[in-house]
Amino acid sequence: MRAARTLAALDEVGTGDHVCQMLGPADDVADRSRAFVADGALFGDKVVVVGTAPRAMGEFVQRVLDPARLDGSLLTAVRREAENAGREGFRSLRVLHHVTPGDRAQRDERLLRSELDLEEFAADSGALVVCVYGGAGWDAPTLEKVRCVHPHHLGASPTSPAFQVYRTGRDGWTVNGVVDSDGAPAFGAIMRTLLAQLATVRLLCHGLEFFDAAGMSALADAAQSLPDRKVVCEGTNETVRMVWELSGFAVPAVPVVMAP
Secondary structure: OOOOEEOOOHHHOOOOOEEEEEOOOOOOHHHHHHHHHHHHHHHOOEEEEEOOOOHHHHHHOOEEEOHHHOOOOHHHHHHHHHHHHHHOOOOOEEEEEEEOOOOHHHHHHHHHHHHHHHHHHHHHHOOEEEEEEOOOOOOHHHHHHHHHOOOEEEEOOOOOOOEEEEEEOOOEEEEEEEEOOOOHHHHHHHHHHHHOOOOEEEEEEEEEEEEOHHHHHHHHHHHOOOOOOEEEEEOOOHHHHHHHHHOOOOOOOOOEEEOO
């Protein structure tokens, strides 16, 4: 069973991990990520860098993918590399994704979709994925959304966010922590992104401590944003179910099921 955790160093990354590494202003991506890339040779993993591979890493990298020149989505590209890695005799795929700011008007939606895709890919395939964020051009709300969909964290902001959404098995997503007014916009965006791909989103909420009114409203709005969509929340505690009902959301018009 995958579990959320904070890492002290990249040599703690294991198979199936999807890590958000936040760099400080003075941090160098090559220096901070070299150990993760170099460990590919130690463990027999194929190393793929998404973005520009620093020259110092060249001897450890088998493949460099330019996000601007991919034939299809990033998910398609890494899945293809994972299949090739198996045929080539590697233990697994080790992906270093150096994420840089793009077009701000379209960035949030595409970035969130990409990170959720990578989270699903890492969980389902056993690949090791590290997404590196650093440098200028990032705004705090975008980084908060990104951090919420990584179960593992490292770097300049190593503490976990107030809530997390990450892959559980092959048919569900775990939600843990607290979804309050501060996190409601991020949670709503994550749910809309999942619902754009799935008719029914199954959330395992055993670790969900509390939803406030803003968080519940974000969930209800997301569930109603597209036709014929449904959210099933399993393992909700009595407080969450009671507040959901008292807030007026437990009605047929809101396609959300709250289950113990």
